[in-house]
Amino acid sequence: MTTATKESLRTVKGRPQLFTSYAREMAIFNTRVKRNWVIAGIIAMAVIPFFLQRDMVALLTTVLIFAIGGIGLNVLTGYAGQVSLGQAFFMGVGAYTAAVLGGEAQGDVIGLGLDMVIWLPLAGLVPALVAFVLAPLAARVRGLYLAILTLGLVFIGEHIFKEAKPITGGAGVGRAPADPVFLGFDLFSNQTILGYRIDRFTVFYVACLVIFVVMAFGARNFVRSRFGRNFAAVRDRDVAAEVMGVSLLRTKSLAFTVSSFYAGISGALLSIVIGRISPETWNIFLSIDFLAVVFIGGLATISGSIMGAVFVVMLPKLVNTLTGFIPGFGGIGEGGLLNVFELQSIIFGLLIILFLILEPRGLYGLWLRLRNYFKAWPFSY
Amino acid sequence: MVELSTDVLLSAQGISLSFGGTQAIRDVSFDVRSGELFAIIGPNGAGKTSIFNCISGVYHPQQGSIDFRGENLVGQPPEDIARLGVARMFQNIELFDNLTVLDNLMLGRALHMNYSIASAFLFSRKAKRQEVANREVVERIIDFLDIESHRSFPVGMLPYGVKKRVELGRALAMDPTLLLLDEPVAGMNSEETEDMARFILDVRAEMGVTMILVEHDMGLVMDLADRVLVLDFGERIALGTPAEVQADPNVIRAYLGEELSDAGKETR
Secondary structure (H helix, E strand, O other): OHHHHHHHHOOEOOEOOOOOOHHHHOOOOOOHHHHHHHHHHHHHHHHHHHHOOHHHHHHHHHHHHHHHHHHHHHHHHHHOOOOOOOHHHHHHHHHHHHHHHHOOOEOOEOOOOOOHHHHHHHHHHHHHHHHHHHHHHHOOOOOHHHHHHHHHHHHHHHHHHHHOHHHHOOOOOOEOOOOOEEOOEEOOOOEEEOOEEEOHHHHHHHHHHHHHHHHHHHHHHHHOOHHHHHHHHHHHOHHHHHHOOOOHHHHHHHHHHHHHHHHHHHHHHHHHHHOOEOHHHOOHHHHHHHHHHHHHHOOOOHHHHHHHHHHHHHHHHHHHHHHOOOOOEEOOOOOEOEEHHHHHHHHHHHHHHHHHHHOOOHHHHHHHHHHHHHHOOOOOO | OOOOOOOEEEEEEEEEEEEOOEEEEEEEEEEEEOOOEEEEEOOOOOOHHHHHHHHOOOOOOOEEEEEEOOEEOOOOOHHHHHHOOEEEEOOOOOOOOOOEHHHHHHHHOHHHOOOOHHHHHHOOHHHHHHHHHHHHHHHHHHHHHOOHHHOOOEHHHOOHHHHHHHHHHHHHHOOOOEEEEEOOOOOOOHHHHHHHHHHHHHHHHHHOOEEEEEOOOHHHHHHHOOEEEEEEOOEEEEEEOHHHHHHOHHHHHHHHOOOHHHHHHHHO
């Protein structure tokens, strides 16, 4: 029996699309090419920071963190079809949970200084719990109404964050984030390994990469499981889903909970990269950034969210660099036609509009087109 | 002819449903026996689909009870009714358009899988085993309905006739005791209708599923059904074998109107 199973798991040489068992076809990487590319990608991501400047490494860390949050929002918005503007709120809850548990106490601000082993899971679980409690409310409305409801959540959240001074430090002041000390090992300190000095930003990048890879694989598994299918069913036809035995309330609540878990982890890590967190960080614009990650990357794809995160985080940097070579675009207060930040916003908005009109499947859709083109290359069909 | 048992599988007693001032169903009662192919017919707006919606829990009738294997279905949410073994095909195709045929059918198996959220994240051995086992069931249904070539296409892209078949497949994947078919051959040509009729007979013969059929194609209903319930304006006007129903004066009146000769006499 076992040999037969193993036998059927093997690929047929030269026929990557020929599957000889359901288990093999349903595997996460059902072709060798896919698996090899993912492994190559992870290795490349692990090696890159050692060749980059500190500010670029910090930017790449932000990409990873945005990818985590983007994947979370995509589970909710892309897979379960629930448009949420509340991502920033749940990120804030995650960041403050982490800061209270893992940060230093300063004056009136609470900080327990616990290890990352404790605060990291809780930075996900606490927002997940909050989402679980709020979900029955959110599950009653859909579409635009849900977007407005979650928008309200962000404003309420921002207000609470500003007032809860012992936890957040209050408006304009803020507090220090959690310390990423993992089992006594500081993930945000310079290290020397075999006489080679590694910058603390690189160390933290590698830590984030590990968390990102685990969470991305988890999400990929989750969305191809029965839960992911239920999400899609609720998104596409809610009445039919119910008749299939899929409870709308339970399914939507689960989507909210999982999404907020990812948001919380993302928020906690982001606060460390930023260095100091103020209540204003978790505002509506952050939520919109994450919606942009999901929409530009492509709805209902995990890899799309990663591409979306790269795009959304890197674009401002790119615009910044490019405008340096074009006269007429100055920094703030330098005069000129537009300043860099205005140009960034304009390009950002234009791209979202263009993607929605021209390629609703986002960057992932572009990638599919490119792949299909070269699959048949040099023929056009 | 399939030998009919006399035990009642579903018993609707005096169900009434209204939306505001509109009475959709008025005091309708009927019994469906185990293994029976029971048809509900009536002119448009007679309340046929409303009865389906009451049985599957989408609507909650204000009065009456629907007894299914000892459980009253009235007031229960759709997912609980699905769990009791009631599956349904919709009048206007309600498939999950962005999902493949396979995934649509796998959703029919939603109640047959119970691995945990943690299992799903890790795609543990248990999750894998359940997925593969249910995939095998789904593949048998795909084979049965002859839709192998459409297996991995998103349903939204498929032609109408195939979509209807996929919907039947999704309902069958639930492994139901009672199957509600809401106009399974609406909008189909005669060839497709014949195919669907064949599938319905096969489902009954091979899987022993009890079925309630709502259909406007009278030829199909009279050929397939064991008994027919006729509704008009939400009221039951006849119930019996196809032959009995066809001869019923009330049914003729509902479908064809009052006899002209009577009206003629008045004026003469």
